[in-house]
Amino acid sequence: MPKAPQVTSASTKEAIATRLEEARERTLLLLEPLDDEQLNRVYSPILSPLAWDLGHIANFEELWLVQTIGGREPLHGDLGRLYDAIENPRKTRGSLPILRDAELRDYLEEVRERTLEVLDEVDLDSEDALLRDGFVYELLLAHEHQHNETMLQLLQMVERYEPVEGWPLPPNDPAASGRIRSGSDHRGPSVPWEHVAGSDMVLVEGGGHEVGAGSDRFSYDNERPRHRVELAPFWIDRTPVTNAAYAEFVEQSCVEPPMYWERDGEGGWLRTAMGRSEPLAPDHPVIHVCWHEADAYARWAGKRLPTEAEWEAACAGADRESANLDQVALGTAPAGTHAEGASDCGAEQMLGDVWEWTASDFEPYPGFEAFPYPEYSEVFFGDRYKVLRGGAWATRRNVIRPSFRNWDLPERRQIFAGFRCVEDA
Numbered sequence: 001m002p003k004a005p006q007v008t009s010a011s012t013k014e015a016i017a018t019r020l021e022e023a024r025e026r027t028l029l030l031l032e033p034l035d036d037e038q039l040n041r042v043y044s045p046i047l048s049p050l051a052w053d054l055g056h057i058a059n060f061e062e063l064w065l066v067q068t069i070g071g072r073e074p075l076h077g078d079l080g081r082l083y084d085a086i087e088n089p090r091k092t093r094g095s096l097p098i099l100r101d102a103e104l105r106d107y108l109e110e111v112r113e114r115t116l117e118v119l120d121e122v123d124l125d126s127e128d129a130l131l132r133d134g135f136v137y138e139l140l141l142a143h144e145h146q147h148n149e150t151m152l153q154l155l156q157m158v159e160r161y162e163p164v165e166g167w168p169l170p171p172n173d174p175a176a177s178g179r180i181r182s183g184s185d186h187r188g189p190s191v192p193w194e195h196v197a198g199s200d201m202v203l204v205e206g207g208g209h210e211v212g213a214g215s216d217r218f219s220y221d222n223e224r225p226r227h228r229v230e231l232a233p234f235w236i237d238r239t240p241v242t243n244a245a246y247a248e249f250v251e252q253s254c255v256e257p258p259m260y261w262e263r264d265g266e267g268g269w270l271r272t273a274m275g276r277s278e279p280l281a282p283d284h285p286v287i288h289v290c291w292h293e294a295d296a297y298a299r300w301a302g303k304r305l306p307t308e309a310e311w312e313a314a315c316a317g318a319d320r321e322s323a324n325l326d327q328v329a330l331g332t333a334p335a336g337t338h339a340e341g342a343s344d345c346g347a348e349q350m351l352g353d354v355w356e357w358t359a360s361d362f363e364p365y366p367g368f369e370a371f372p373y374p375e376y377s378e379v380f381f382g383d384r385y386k387v388l389r390g391g392a393w394a395t396r397r398n399v400i401r402p403s404f405r406n407w408d409l410p411e412r413r414q415i416f417a418g419f420r421c422v423e424d425a
């Protein structure tokens with residue numbers, strides 16, 4: 001593979017500083033409509049208070065970009081203990097003596113100042129694996145981006161959350177150039193229910209498929225090494241399963257509706273998020289379902305969930321730039337909205353809109369090596385977690401790629417997860 005032209009350290013450093021600033025700006029924009037009480041409030045035992053997330057973002061930045069590569073002492077002694085995600089389960093985070101209010105805001109700023117000082121000093125051409133090609137900076141950017149999504153999970157529960165003026169984001173973002181409707185446009189059915197209740201399928205050829213991430217760009221350890229898998233041919237849903245199709249399953253099987261659905265009193269459904277109820281849009285992908293529900297739907301439909309290798313093979317060639325990602329629309333887009341971003345096999349919305357549950361447990365690839373620390377993914381390997389793929393409307397665009405593996409407990413519904421089904425060909 002040809003190597004990208006060498007960029008000078010100075011321009012790379014400038015680009016890194018700009019991207020760090022952009023990431024922080026987004027984090028703060030999402031939280032701007034909230035007051036300190038809302039930032040500190042525990043909305044759910046399975047989600048951290050937003051003040052913890054903010055402090056954790058700053059502390060993780062201090063740990064890696066200031067202490068580890070800059071060799072500096074921590075600003076606040078062993079504060080890091082409180083922000084260790086493994087030491088402190090989500091249900092305990094609200095009662096920890098974490099930084100709050102003005103102290104928290106000062107900490108974010110002090111860390112960022114030091115981060116930029118260290119960035120100025122480091123040698124990005126160094127042989128150190130953490131610094132080479134700016135790896136540690138990519139890691140930190142992805143971390144903040146990913147925490148935006150966790151914050152958005154909580155923001156779904158905040159009564160009367162009003163995004164700052166200017167949202168949906170302006171059309172300089174390719175996904176916002178008029179193809180994606182804003183959250184407020186999502187009210188009400190735009191097509192008759194019966195026209196979207198079934199979805200057609202596209203064929204993925206059998207044979208050898210390359211999966212996982214190569215070494216030519218940033219990726220997490222769990223995506224590596226890239227390797228070949230042999231797959232039998234299969235059919236995959238052209239789009240994610242829609243609300244209309246899922247509603248039919250709920251009616252016929254008497255199962256619980258997805259999170260945030262409630263009856264409208266006339267036999268239909270309302271969806272309530274951010275404190276506002278709207279008629280459920282039948283043509284949008286179903287979202288906020290757990291793995292067990294996705295699996296039960298697939299069996300009800302006479303199909304099954306794809307393995308993650310099947311999902312990745314079906315995703316090959318999908319265009320990230322035209323996907324509904326990056327919090328642009330603050331909601332899903334109707335199934336079939338971005339046909340121009342379809343993958344090589346013709347599957348649409350493989351990237352963006354909703355994370356897609358797969359049948360697979362979160363296991364290491366053959367030849368896996370933990371880097372830079374086992375707590376990122378290695379400690380989660382095993383049959384407790386299921387893999388999700390593709391990213392959702394709430395995922396920053398920079399985070400997502402066909403090989404990106406997300407994982408969560410199969411009972412979780414607060415995440416932005418939907419699914420699509422497959423059938424053997």
Ligand SMILES: [Fe+2]
Nearest residue numbers: 056060085143
């Ligand atoms: Fe984190």
